[in-house]
Amino acid sequence: MTSRKARIVEIEPVTRVEGHGKVTVHLDENNNVSEARLHIVEFRGFERFIQGRLLWEVPVIVQRLCGICPVSHHLAAAKAMDQIVGVDQLTPTAEKMRRLMHYGQIMQSNVLHFFHLSSPDLLFGFDAKAGKRNIFEVIKQFPELARQGVMMRKFGQEVIQYTAGKKVHGTGAIPGGINKNLSLAERDSLLKNVDQMIEWSQGAVEIARNYTLNHPQLVNEFANFRSSHMSLVREDGAMDLYHGNLRAIDADGALIFDQVDYQHFDDYLMEEVRPWSYMKFPFIKSRGHLDGWYRVGPLARLNTVSFIDTPLAQKAFEEFRAFGQGKPVGASLAYHWARMIEVLHCVEKIRQLLHDPDLQGEDLCLRGERREEGIAVIEAPRGSLFHHYKVNEHDQVTYCNLIVSTTHNNSAMNRAVTEVAQKYLSGQNKITEGMLNHIEVAVRAYDPCLSCATHAL
Amino acid sequence: MRKKRIATVSLAGCFGCHMSLLDIDERLIDLMEIAEFDRSPLNDLKKFTRRCDIGLIEGGCANEENVHVLQEFRRNCDIIVAVGQCAIMGGLPVMRNAIMHSEDPLRECLEEAYTNPKVLNPENLIPNDPALPLILDRVYTCADVVKVDYQIPGCPPSADVFWAALNALIRGETPQLDWAMIKFD
Ligand code: SF4
Numbered sequence: 127m128t129s130r131k132a133r134i135v136e137i138e139p140v141t142r143v144e145g146h147g148k149v150t151v152h153l154d155e156n157n158n159v160s161e162a163r164l165h166i167v168e169f170r171g172f173e174r175f176i177q178g179r180l181l182w183e184v185p186v187i188v189q190r191l192c193g194i195c196p197v198s199h200h201l202a203a204a205k206a207m208d209q210i211v212g213v214d215q216l217t218p219t220a221e222k223m224r225r226l227m228h229y230g231q232i233m234q235s236n237v238l239h240f241f242h243l244s245s246p247d248l249l250f251g252f253d254a255k256a257g258k259r260n261i262f263e264v265i266k267q268f269p270e271l272a273r274q275g276v277m278m279r280k281f282g283q284e285v286i287q288y289t290a291g292k293k294v295h296g297t298g299a300i301p302g303g304i305n306k307n308l309s310l311a312e313r314d315s316l317l318k319n320v321d322q323m324i325e326w327s328q329g330a331v332e333i334a335r336n337y338t339l340n341h342p343q344l345v346n347e348f349a350n351f352r353s354s355h356m357s358l359v360r361e362d363g364a365m366d367l368y369h370g371n372l373r374a375i376d377a378d379g380a381l382i383f384d385q386v387d388y389q390h391f392d393d394y395l396m397e398e399v400r401p402w403s404y405m406k407f408p409f410i411k412s413r414g415h416l417d418g419w420y421r422v423g424p425l426a427r428l429n430t431v432s433f434i435d436t437p438l439a440q441k442a443f444e445e446f447r448a449f450g451q452g453k454p455v456g457a458s459l460a461y462h463w464a465r466m467i468e469v470l471h472c473v474e475k476i477r478q479l480l481h482d483p484d485l486q487g488e489d490l491c492l493r494g495e496r497r498e499e500g501i502a503v504i505e506a507p508r509g510s511l512f513h514h515y516k517v518n519e520h521d522q523v524t525y526c527n528l529i530v531s532t533t534h535n536n537s538a539m540n541r542a543v544t545e546v547a548q549k550y551l552s553g554q555n556k557i558t559e560g561m562l563n564h565i566e567v568a569v570r571a572y573d574p575c576l577s578c579a580t581h582a583l
Numbered sequence: 584m585r586k587k588r589i590a591t592v593s594l595a596g597c598f599g600c601h602m603s604l605l606d607i608d609e610r611l612i613d614l615m616e617i618a619e620f621d622r623s624p625l626n627d628l629k630k631f632t633r634r635c636d637i638g639l640i641e642g643g644c645a646n647e648e649n650v651h652v653l654q655e656f657r658r659n660c661d662i663i664v665a666v667g668q669c670a671i672m673g674g675l676p677v678m679r680n681a682i683m684h685s686e687d688p689l690r691e692c693l694e695e696a697y698t699n700p701k702v703l704n705p706e707n708l709i710p711n712d713p714a715l716p717l718i719l720d721r722v723y724t725c726a727d728v729v730k731v732d733y734q735i736p737g738c739p740p741s742a743d744v745f746w747a748a749l750n751a752l753i754r755g756e757t758p759q760l761d762w763a764m765i766k767f768d
Contacts, residue, residue, distance in 0.1 A: 136714075141627050144598045150714050165714050168595065168646060171692025175678040190675040193599020193739065242605065260626030262615055273609065280608040283594070293606055294599045294739050295768070393700070399697050399704040402712035406702060415703055527701065563627070577598050 131155060135551075137562050140319065140569055142243040142260070144194045144462040145576025147335035149322075149565055151547045157554060162547035164539050166405040166579045173362045173526045180521045181207055182301055188513070189295055191530075192578040194297050197286055198506035198531075199233035199578075201368075202513040204299035207504035210517050212494025213302045220303035223289050226369050226479045226506070227298055230285025232367060233323075236424070236465045237282060239573045241275025242328065247567050248337055253560025274326045278469075281316070281323050285476060288312040292368075303491030312338040313480055319478045325429060327470040328417030331442050334463040340451070341459075347549065349458035349542035349568045352377035354410065354420035356534070358505050363432030365471065367409075367505040373430050374410060374420060378558065379454050382410060388460065389502040391512060397529065405579045407536050408529060419537035422509025423572065424464035429454035436478075439471035458542050458571040465573070482568070506531045508573050530578040586616075587753045588635040590660060594649040595722060596642025597677045599739045600667040604639070606742035617753055624627040630658045637752050638662065640731075642669045644723040645676050657729040662752060663726040665762035666745075668738040668767070679723045689720060711766075715735065733758065737766050 127231060138148040151162045172191065179578055185203040201224055208216065209322035216224070246259040249268065265272040283293045288308060290296025298304055316318035321436070338345050354377060371390065374382040386394060398415050399407040409418030429450070434440045437483065446467060455464075479485065501514045509531035516525035546568040550561050593601060595696050601624065607614065621635050622628045638660030644650050646671040657663055668674040698707045725731050735748050735758075751758040 139624065141624050141629060143624075146593065148714070162715070167648065167711070167715055169693070169696070169710075170595075170645070170676050170719055171679040171689070171696070172675075174692040175682055175688075178683065187675065190597050190599070190738070193597040193602045196597075196599065196614055209687060238602075256627040258630075260620070261611075262620060262626070265615060269612075273612070276608055276611060279605070283606060292768075293742070294603050345618070396620075397702045399702055399708055399710070401710050402714055404699075404715065406709050459753035483740050566627075576598075577593070 129316045130458035134350065135557060135562070136567060140566055140576075142246075143570055143574055143576060144192070144565070145574070147569070147574070147576040147581065149543055149569065151551060151565070153551070157553045158299070159544070159547040162540070162565065163402060164543050166576055169404045173528065176523050176526045181210060181517045181523065182500070182521070184515065184523060185299055185301070186295075186297055190573055193294055193504050194236050194313045194575055195508065195578065196446070197290065198504055198511050199513075200290070200296070201228055201299055202502045202504045202506075203515075204301060204502065206500035206513045206515050209500035210497050212299045212496055213303050213492045214494070216303055217487065217489040217492060218484040219307055219358055219489055220491065222294045222303045222482060222484050223297055223307060223478055226308070226476060226485065227286055227289035228368050229475045229479070230282045230289065232398040232507045233469050233472040233476070234279045234282025234286065237275060237278045237330070239507075240334070240462060240465060241272065241279070244276070244446045245271075245569050247460070247570065249565070252564050252567050254558055256563070259563070269541060269547070272327070274329070278323060278326055278330075285316060288316065294507050300491060302493055306492065307488065308485040310486065313485065316476070320473065320480060322567060324470070324477065326333055327466070328438065328472045331463070331466040331470050334433050334466040335442075335445065338457075338460055338463045345457045345459045345466050347569065349545050351454050351545065353457050353538055354413070354418075355426035355454055356380060357421055357427040357430045357510055358388070358411075358503060359431050364423070364435045365427060365431040367472075370506070372503070372510070375454060377454060377456070379429070382412070387544055388512070389501050391501070391503070395529070398548050399535070405533055408534050409537075420534065421538045422531055422534040423461065423507075424468050425455060425458075426509060427460045427505065428464040428467065434471055436471050436474035438474055439467055442467045442470060458568055459572045461573070508532055508575050530575070532572070532574045532576065532579045535572050535574065539569060539572050539574060542571070587618045587622050587637060588633060589618050589623075589637045589639065589749075590621045590635040590656065591625065591630065591639040592652055592656060592668070593624055594640065594642035594653060595615055595645035596667065596669040596674065598641070600641035600669075602743050603737075603739035603742055607746050608742070610746055611701055614749070618749070625670050629705065631655070634663065635660045637749075639664050639666050640670050640725050641666050643673045643676065643720060643725060644728055646716040647716050650719070650723075652726050653725060662732045662754070663725075663729065664733045664735060665731045666746070667740060668736065671723045671734045671736060673722050674723050674738065680721045687713065689718060741766070
């Protein structure tokens with residue numbers, strides 16, 4: 127083996143993820159990997175420049191942080207502003223419209239990630255030719271599968287359009303409620319396709335499950351590690367993506383905290399600054415900044431929740447949990463399976479909601495006694511999303527703190543890239559493009575939204 | 584006729600313009616008949632493999648890296664299209680240029696994010712590793728940096744706008760958008 131000077135190999139830009147990031151792999155003289163880092167390379171200043179803007183503008187502006195999950199930011203900001211305008215309980219129509227929008231969002235985002243961005247790795251192999259690893263090649267070689275992915279995403283985007291007014295960056299949620307209900311024509315056009323969507327979602331769960339079960343060695347060795355997990359859960363422990371309390375578990379599944387009202391999240395979570403990334407490193411305070419890191423998102427949610435309240439997803443959930451043999455699942459590649467189970471859950475929820483006459487209700491918006499501070503958490507496609515605002519008596523924002531889903535996974539993603547780099551690159555004389563793609567596959571498993579991570583800073 | 588080559592990039596944008604491009608849904612399959620993608624975040628081509636006909640730019644320039652990439656697109660593409668408000672006018676990121684009563688908006692933004700009492704940062708560090716590209720003093724639009732051939736407004740432009748504009752450009756024509764399609768939100 128030829129030895130050379132210590133050096134750094136860069137992957138720049140990381141592709142088939144949303145937003146801008148790069149990976150540096152740090153190699154020593156013997157070509158061994160000492161560390162690999164995922165860097166967020168951009169900075170916006172949102173928390174500062176939103177100050178002075180008016181409260182009703184916030185849900186509309188803030189979603190421009192992210193074009194893949196705008197609805198999550200839109201709704202998190204609206205939920206925080208509900209508190210500021212003094213509304214603790216929305217009207218049934220408003221809450222259900224927002225939920226419908228949210229389920230449409232998680233569905234389309236998870237589908238986009240699985241079919242459009244990640245499927246080439248799973249279908250063609252991690253070291254397939256770079257020119258082939260993309261959705262266009264999937265369209266060529268697996269036209270039916272690609273079409274299903276495209277049509278599923280389209281359905282999710284239509285749900286968003288009918289609830290928010292527009293597919294990307296809509297305006298549906300307003301402080302205290304919503305600005306439209308679902309017309310019968312809109313409802314019927316969605317109802318026409320929803321059964322097909324259930325069927326295709328089940329197919330997608332099966333693809334992701336089979337991939338996990340048929341590659342036991344890969345799944346076991348590829349960025350599979352112990353960690354804590356955190357998400358919102360409903361009061362009875364069920365999965366609830368729109369609202370709930372915080373629950374965190376350790377790597378053995380034991381509770382770290384449970385049913386924590388997120389108004390007090392500051393008592394439980396903190397962020398650390400490190401000089402090499404604009405993205406901060408959150409941790410659970412009681413465990414300290416070295417051991418307190420955790421994971422969020424689909425894998426974490428399937429590990430934390432006690433059950434899922436829709437029948438088909440519940441069945442899939444039971445199988446997923448059986449795979450963990452009583453312990454939280456730690457394999458990064460199992461994110462895909464978890465993500466597809468959530469798609470199925472969302473489509474089941476959408477179908478239930480479409481049959482609910484409350485969606486045609488006329489009571490859209492409430493007002494209560496004005497407050498100065500609002501905190502909201504929502505389960506976005508990529509994990510728990512925190513929005514915290516203070517607003518003065520002139521309706522102007524005076525303080526803003528956001529902790530976006532991808533930021534919670536910062537430590538976990540860095541661990542994943544380091545482990546994969548050590549396994550596949552250490553000691554290699556020549557580093558091939560395919561080897562580097564292994565590292566990107568590890569990043570992609572987390573479906574990071576680097577543009578959220580960038581903007582929210 | 585050879586397929587037209589399209590390259591795309593997201594600079595200081597939110598990726599929403601790319602999402603809206605994907606909202607052409609099943610027309611994506613038709614697009615593959617007449618065009619192919621070169622460098623783009625949607626595939627794994629991280630560098631230009633050949634000269635391209637059309638370069639779609641999402642987002643303006645907030646750091647030096649954005650400037651270099653935009654210049655590279657200008658060098659490698661016959662037609663540069665600034666897509667969406669961020670590319671054309673700066674969009675949301677440009678709000679940092681306009682912080683009132685501030686001598687140094689960038690510094691204020693950085694301090695708000697990193698040196699506030701709520702974060703663990705004993706040395707009051709602001710990220711500054713050599714791996715991080717230099718942030719520009721202010722956010723610039725694409726046209727501030729290179730010659731732009733077309734601008735397609737919207738935040739994001741709708742899928743129908745993308746479809747109409749791309750088809751025209753692929754045929755070598757100037758896009759003619761119906762006024763009802765031109766929206767600025
Ligand atoms: S123009 Fe709008 S949709 Fe496009 S990148 Fe900018 S904020 Fe996102």
